[in-house]
Amino acid sequence: MAAEVPRKKKKRKGRENKKTRTVLPNTLSEPNQRYANNQIKTTKYTLLSFLPKNLFEQFHRFANVYFVFIALLNFVPALNAFQPELALAPVLFILSVTAIKDLWEDFRRHRSDTEINHLDCLVYCREHRRYVERFWKEVLVGDFIRLRCNEVVPADVLLLSSSDPDRLCHIETATLDGETNLKQRQVVRSFYDLDCDFDPLKYNSVIECEKPNNDLNRFRGYIIHSNSRRDALYKVNLLLRGCTVRNTEEAVGIVIYAGHETKAMLNNNGPRYKRSKLERQMNLDVFWCVVILLVMCVFAAVGHGLWMFQYRGQRPVFEVLSPDGSDLSPITSSLYLFLTMIIVFQVLIPISLYVSLEIVKVCQVFFIHQDMDLYDEDLDSRLQCRALNITEDLGQMQFIFSDKTGTLTENKMVFRRCTVAGVEYSHDANARRLAMYQEIDSEEEECTSRGGTLPRRDSIGSHHSAPMHHSAPVVLRSHSTKSHRRTGSRAEAKRASILSKHTAFSSPMEKDVTPDPQLLEKVNDCGAQLDFLRLHGRPWSQLPSDLADIMDFFIALTICNTVVVSSPDQPRHKVRLRLELKSPVKTIEDFIKRFTPSRLTSGSNSSSSSSLATNRSSARGCSSILSSPSAESTLTKLEEEQQQSLNHAFSSTPPSYDRKLWQEGAKLRYEAESPDEAALVYAARAYKCSLVGRLPDQVTVELPQLGKLSFELLHTLGFDSTRKRMSVVVRHPLTDEITVYTKGADSVIMDLIRTEDTGKRRKKILFRTQNFLNLYAADGLRTLCIAKKTLNKEEYTYWLQRHLEAETSIQGREELLFESALRLETNLQLLGATGIEDRLQDGVPETIACLRQAGLQIWVLTGDKQETAVNIAYACKLLEPEEEILTLNANSQESCALLLEESLHYIQTKFLSSSSPFFQPPSSSSSSCHSLPFMVHRLGLVIDGRTLAYALDRSLEDTFLAVARSCRSVLCCRSTPLQKSMVVKLVRNKLKVMTLAIGDGANDVSMIQVADVGVGISGQEGMQAVMASDFALPRFRYLQKLLLVHGHWCYSRLANMILYFFYKNAMFVALIFWYQFYCGFSGSAMIDQWYLIFFNLMFSAFPQLVTGTLDKDVSSETLQRLPQLYRSGQNSEGYKPYMFWMNMLDAFYQSLVCFFIPYFAYADSDVDLFTWGTPITTLALLTILLHLGVETKTWTWMNWFSIIFSIFLFFSVALCYSATCPTCSSPSNPYWTMHRLLSEPLFYLLCLITPVVALLPRYFYRACQGALFASPAGLGAELKTGPVFEPHFLSLSELVKKDCKMSSDFSKAPANQDTAPQVKEGTGRTPLVVTPASTPLQVQTAGVQVTLPPAGGSQPVKYSRKSEEAEPWQSDHAAANEKQQLGAQASLPITV
């Protein structure tokens, strides 16, 4: 970053502020040279710096340093190990391969950089006084840039002018965040009302803004005009580099950040590097290898010293003097020898291990990528592995943290029900329609495609054509509601979803809402009434209050959002629908003017825009900025005028209702940032209250009977997760009142409803709505409350003043705006509530059940309210009806602590001390073979965000974890993104378990990043989660195969491969070690140095790569049928510390065999050193390859080929090597050795017996293991042969009982242990039925109720158990009644 430069003194504060950057236009001053220019250079190296820098980076890897160190040791003559050049070869090979890879990548980056740097754009040139074409790289901060439609923004540009009459510029940010909906950007306020073209030469303002940062969603700064007036700048004024300009002919802006300082570039951090658990474990064993190496070297050195010492100065002839003829003392000699041995034994820490691992992982990633089962046809997306080196972690997961919305559910919000003014409209027809989708969904492929040309649906009412989606012709609906015949609807839905995959939230399921007849009638009634009122010039307030509520309700649904309207035939074209163009008035003064009756009656339409009321300049024209009164003065004026009353009726809009326009409106498309907004807008449209246009300052709504109405949008107080609501402030065109419409979570809205001095009716509405809300939540619907509030001018002015202050401040603006919003959103009047269904994704319950069987604990962390979350949890089988639920709702630290203690106590008394045979006390089984001291019980834990905040406190976290880990499933509701990540972090760090976080939205990013493996759902909520993830899946259900199959495979493959690697090298090196006993510990090697060095790199490299990539210990089908097999990975059964040592022992045994059989076979013979060493090499190679064969579970032709190829390679290399150059490669000089060996029968006899002897123990052990302690994996493999599944399952569960490892946490899978499967004897063919026998849990059905003294106002923990016969879904009424009884408590204990 080149911007560490002294800052300009700010005029007002008069002190140096280093936190901002100042941008002067380049037309006035010299270019802002001190800021980075727009040239980007993402390459790491230059031609000159490549070699040193790349080497430097490679040497950051400890292993590389080690290998180079060893290679350099060879150059010390006193050690005379290998030929130094030869020793360098493998290191150089590895280094150069990496270097070439880096170079190639860098070159590609360079090429793309050059390409990007040489893109053209129009930059204003001072000399030519016009825009000229320049390369991107020549753009400087302070340049004026003219952007045309569909151009990509070259730098972060502050929008100063737009050809759009509304001074907007639409951009598509898909390259930045993957979100495909258009976003609006606004011209800076001061330039808003320029009538003529923007002239850069007249621009003389100074921009102060924050220093470059990577927050895409924040931009703060202000512009200082020459008259020292300051206007605030926002995110909406900034066009980010990489976005594409759409729908806008031309836009002009000034460059604020360029090149590497743009937000896009700052966000561009490369792929993540994570180290897998297996690799961490492996590194520990690499360390042990180093220890073994040192021990061996010290042993040899001491041995050499003693060996020399025994001659006591009588130097024998074979004890060669040092080259200069001097005698070496035993001690010096053994010191040298120590170093020599390190070189000789270097193979023990194999240079190829790391390289091979990388290769295998890349291959594994390739295969995961290629899996058809992980490809989603509807979305045309497949799994993406974004992290290349943690594939094996997928096989070791223990905890899954899942987001709910969009992850478990489809995030396709479907409007289901609503309640307005205390009356519920159940939308049964709509529910049936949705059920049809579900049904047809499940019928899968049967449906023949009929295309979208069929008349698609029946409908209600012959009123006007219903809103239809995209290009489908508008068909009049018949009144036959009964038959919801939807021929080919699935195919159509599918096609539509394919067609619309780039425009979110527009499947017909979401778009078409069948209106509730009752409500529709009321809406029509309301329309008629309004018509009547309008005709008779009566004020709108005479409308009956329930109808008014309905009207307001739909208006709120329509306008209280940020939905952008576009037309379907030009999907990227904004619908321009301004009723009449008016002069752009943008100031507070104008706003005040519009409050005066004169102006209101002057015939100017109420749709005059006001937009976000910020500090605006009042005067018009190109030079408007120069003379504008201050905001303060306008405010005082406002106060003066506020006494004037507003009194008018339907003066504004002519009833321009015409059918054509309406139909046009029906074809409109809505692009929303969140799917529920779209759902609500579509729902409102079903009642013909449709949104037809949105401008920053105006929303146009089409109402039944009334035609188009334009609401002047005064403020939009956007949604945030703390407030959990959003509001719009509009001026109602009918009443001309300032109206606030608020939409938000019911828990917050209900608290904001004005309760005092309201009528009985209002109170009743409130009460009934609350009941309905509870019902909705019980149905698993997302509930939103709609409320409104009318402000009088006084209140508004008061609020506006403080709001403006907040908006213009730079420091702490967010907080101030937040407070300002809080001030506004009070004393609301409840209109109604909506229930939106978020349907579960396909296969979620099955996947969850399967993953749970696999021993994974699944926690769901959601921002949803408790009731909704619990119901979804039931729907997706996260919670089981027979499970007990612990609900923790506390509202103070103390009560939370008490609750946790109590729960823990309850769990302990309940499960641990009870003599239940099904829940073994932890001390007996689990502690002996499992680190988890807690059992997992059939318990569910539900905790809300507030309690979670207390529970995550340092003092309580241990208790919380103790409680939570004993539960089978945990559900955290109302949790913030930060809490999500804290929970993950806590579990990960405290329990030392492997965690996987899966989510789809921006709110899951932190959780995804914290977890060991982050999985993003490439769904509808943009790409942020995917960007942060290690793996991106199209659907939640693919997690099953990813974990159970690929995870298991990757893990077992890599675990086997690593163990094999250690074994292989130890075995090979030990051969030389044994030889030291027969060569006076002189560091001599009977294996030719070429063989020694290339053994790993060439002869034995391929088969293990093939096996590491392709081996399958259990078939994919079995793994999915028996999720229990996943536990082997969780318990790291593929690679336990003892396995390393067992492998080492085996390696030493095998090397003993490979050494001593030739030793005795050639003892006291005339064999020479290398003629003896070559058979040993051959034998070692054969043994090592056959060892791999024993360990290979699945033989494909690739395995055969690789093993045969390796043997062939060795012999052909050896033959060639010993046939060439009789004088080279001293001292071994293998001339003709191999040929001679091959002519000796003894050689073949050795080749036959040695591998057999060497592998006999392992082979026998494996056979016994297979027969006696059949591993689940082996059984699973066997299972494939069996035609029927169940009997094997029985044997598995028997096995499980025997096997301590398995049984430790087996209580998690009740089907296997609780209800021990029984085979009905005699009934030969009867498949085994696993009947859930009644557990003691269910026998003692009396509800346990642990109630705390209501100290601190805490909710009681309620442990309640459902009796067997009661169904969870038995009746909504029962639940509702119970909830009613419990009163209006904010949080209700969930009864099951």
Next chain:
Amino acid sequence: MMASVYNAKDEDGHISVSGPSGGSAAAMRGKRPENTAFKQQRLPAWQPILTAGTVLPAFFIIGLIFIPIGIGLYVTSNNIKEFEIDYTGVDMSSPCFNCSQNLSWNSSRPCTCSIPFHLDQPYENNVFMYYGLSNFYQNHRRYVKSRDDSQLNGDLDALTKPSKECEPYAYHENKPIAPCGAIANSMFNDTLEIFYHDPNGTRVPVPLTSTGIAWWADKHVKFRNPSENLNLTAAFQGTTKPVNWRRPVYEMDSDPHNNGFINEDFIVWMRTAALPTFRKLYRIISKKDNMVPTLQRGNYTLEVVYNYPVRSFDGRKRMILSTISWMGGKNPFLGIAYITVGSVCFFLGVVLLIIHHKYGNRNNSANNSN
């Protein structure tokens, strides 16, 4: 041998996707992975499952193969006749005791001793005569390297400028040593001769062939005299003999084809032994044409010109007479090993059989219940 399963997954029913809108849908599914057996990891495969039942036959087969081989090897090895005599002279009683004392490399006076021995059996065919050394670490790291193969290959440059590897045996009195290096310097220089004592009392020297004892490739490719056209003495002009040698290299033998670097005794010595106790082929006693055995039973004398000091490293010197078979010299080890391994496999096979019968039934019964 093992339970083998071929899974023909590649024919498995994959959902054949016929998109609702035909071609356009196919075009849109650009990301669809290819459905090939390789990419879907469904290559036909053999999955051996190692359990007692499946592994059993392997053990029996190994046993059945190995035991006959072992017996054959053992018999072959036992048919080889071998006679060994230690002539180091450690014991006072040994005839060579005197020679072994006070011996050094540079003693000019040769010491001879003769050791009588008796062969119990006649030796047929070619009899190989070896000298054996014990405790001689010819495989010592620095020792092994101390040679210059280029020089031995007749390279003239290397002759006058021996390689660094030879140091400190590269130059002596500023003259390059030929052959250089510690291996050459420490060459075995005892002379062994055998005399047969006729039953009628005459001492008949046994004819010893000194050629054909080195590898053909060594003699003809690896080792070459410098400038073969010249007289050897001239060829080695300017070099000096190794320090411990009595005669220069060009005076090794009178036969010009067995002199200089291509002297076979020298070549044999230069092939460094793998283990500290080793033997090296010294002479061959060719078989006679007629039916008379090569070496009859009877009394013999070994005449030794005792030059080679081994006392400094506690070494032993032996003379070995041996016949050889197709599998080399006498070595009962392999035969015993084969028999043992075969038996062990057989035994393990039985163990597995028991295991299989006792525990393997579980799976079977489960299978049967279908």
